[in-house]
Amino acid sequence: DSFFEQVPLAPPDVIFHLTATYKADTFPQKVNLGVGAYRTDKGKPWTLPVVKKADEILHNDPNLDHEYLPIKGIPTFTAASAKLMLGADSVAIKERRVAGAQSISGTGAIHLGALFLSKYYPKGAVAFVSNPTWANHKAIFNNVGIEVADYPYWNPATRGLDIDGFLGALNAAPNGSIIVLHACAHNPTGVDPSHEQWTAIADVMQAKKHFPFFDCAYQGFASGDLAADSWSVRHFVDRGFEIFVGQSYAKNFGLYGMLLTAIPSMFEIWDAIFEDHKRERCGCLTAVTRDTVTAKRVDSQFEKLQRSEISNPPAYGARLVNIVLNDPVLFAEWESDLRTMSGRIIDMRDKLYKKLIELDTPGQWNHIVDQIGMFSFTGLKGR
Numbered sequence: 146d147s148f149f150e151q152v153p154l155a156p157p158d159v160i161f162h163l164t165a166t167y168k169a170d171t172f173p174q175k176v177n178l179g180v181g182a183y184r185t186d187k188g189k190p191w192t193l194p195v196v197k198k199a200d201e202i203l204h205n206d207p208n209l210d211h212e213y214l215p216i217k218g219i220p221t222f223t224a225a226s227a228k229l230m231l232g233a234d235s236v237a238i239k240e241r242r243v244a245g246a247q248s249i250s251g252t253g254a255i256h257l258g259a260l261f262l263s264k265y266y267p268k269g270a271v272a273f274v275s276n277p278t279w280a281n282h283k284a285i286f287n288n289v290g291i292e293v294a295d296y297p298y299w300n301p302a303t304r305g306l307d308i309d310g311f312l313g314a315l316n317a318a319p320n321g322s323i324i325v326l327h328a329c330a331h332n333p334t335g336v337d338p339s340h341e342q343w344t345a346i347a348d349v350m351q352a353k354k355h356f357p358f359f360d361c362a363y364q365g366f367a368s369g370d371l372a373a374d375s376w377s378v379r380h381f382v383d384r385g386f387e388i389f390v391g392q393s394y395a396k397n398f399g400l401y402g403m404l405l406t407a408i409p410s411m412f413e414i415w416d417a418i419f420e421d422h423k424r425e426r427c428g429c430l431t432a433v434t435r436d437t438v439t440a441k442r443v444d445s446q447f448e449k450l451q452r453s454e455i456s457n458p459p460a461y462g463a464r465l466v467n468i469v470l471n472d473p474v475l476f477a478e479w480e481s482d483l484r485t486m487s488g489r490i491i492d493m494r495d496k497l498y499k500k501l502i503e504l505d506t507p508g509q510w511n512h513i514v515d516q517i518g519m520f521s522f523t524g525l526k527g528r
C-alpha cells in the first residue's frame with residue numbers, strides 16, 4: 146500500500162493549461178490572450194535592450210562568481226527596490242524604518258509576506274482580496290493557513306470600479322483585517338481606483354485599522370511612469386500606514402523566466418538554451434514599519450523565514466536589475482523601455498476603441514481606453 150494512493154489528482158492551472166492548448170492548436174492566426182506576458186507587434190517576447198546591456202556588463206565582470214547570495218539577497222538590490230517603490234525622497238527610507246528581502250518574483254514576495262503574517266499577525270485575521278483577482282492570491286494565503294474572503298471590485302454595469310461595494314466591504318470587515326491591494330494595473334480587470342478613490346479607501350482602512358498588503362506587479366508598465374504607478378503605495382505610506390508591498394520584476398524588466406515552466410516547444414527549448422537560459426525570476430518584499438527597531442525585528446524574521454524556505458535567492462535576474470536600478474544612465478534607458486511597452490499597450494487599446502467606434506459597434510466601449518495595463522475586461526459575453 147502506498148500512501149500516495151490517497152493523493153487526489155489536481156486540475157491543471159487554468160492559464161498555463163490554456164497556453165499548452167494554444168500551442169497545440171494549428172490555426173495560423175491564433176492569438177494567446179491568456180497569460181500576462183508582453184508581446185511585440187510580431188507576437189514575440191521582447192528582451193529589453195537595457196537588460197541586454199546589463200547582461201553584457203555582468204558577462205564582462207571579472208569578479209563575477211557563483212557563490213551564495215546573502216539570505217535576504219543582494220543588499221543594494223533590496224535597497225534600490227524600496228527606493229523605486231517608495232520614492233527616492235521617501236520619509237520612511239530616511240527614517241530607516243524599511244525592511245526587505247529579495248524574492249522569487251512577485252509570487253515569492255507575496256508568499257514570504259503571507260508566511261510572515263501567518264506567524265506574527267493576530268490569529269484568525271482574514272485576508273480580503275478583490276473580486277475578481279489574480280487567482281494565485283487565494284492559493285498563496287490559503288497555503289499558509291490564512292483564510293481568504295473577497296471584497297467587491299468590478300461593476301459590470303459601468304465596466305468600472307464598484308467603489309461603494311468596495312468601501313462597504315472594508316467597513317464591514319472585522320477590524321485589523323489584511324487587505325490585499327493591486328498597486329496599479331489591476332489583474333484581471335484593468336480598472337484602478339482614482340486618487341480620490343484611493344484616498345477614500347485609505348480613510349476607511351485607517352479607521353478600521355486594516356493592514357494593507359500591496360501587490361505591485363506592473364510598476365512602470367501601466368502608465369509608463371514609475372512614480373504614477375506607485376502612487377497608491379506612496380499615499381498609504383505618507384499617511385503613516387505600516388504596509389507590506391510585494392514587487393515583481395517579471396513584467397517591467399521582461400524577466401519572466403518562465404519559458405520552460407509551460408509545456409515547451411522546440412523553439413522555446415532552443416531559445417532557453419541559447420538566449421534566455423540566464424533569465425531568472427526576481428522580486429522583492431518590502432515592509433514599511435513605524436520605526437527602526439521594528440524594521441530590524443521584521444527584517445530578522447524575513448531572514449529566518451527565507452532561510453528555511455529557499456536558503457538563498459537566485460542571483461542572475463537580481464544582478465541584472467541591480468545593475469540597472471543603480472546606474473543613472475541605464476535607469477533612464479529602462480524608463481524609455483517601459484514607455485515603449487506601456488505605450489504600445491495604450492496604443493493598442495486606443496486603436497481597438499477607435500475601430501469599434503468607426504464600425505458603429507453597438508454598445509459603449511470607453512472602458513477599453515479607461516482601463517490600464519495589459520488586462521481588459523471587455524464586457525463581451527461568451528456564446
Ligand code: PLP
Pocket residue numbers: 181249250251252253279327332360361362392393394395401428
Ligand atoms: N500579482 C499579480 C496581480 C500578477 O498579475 C502577477 C503576474 O501575473 C504576479 C503578482 C506575480 O507574477 P510573478 O511571480 O511572475 O512576478
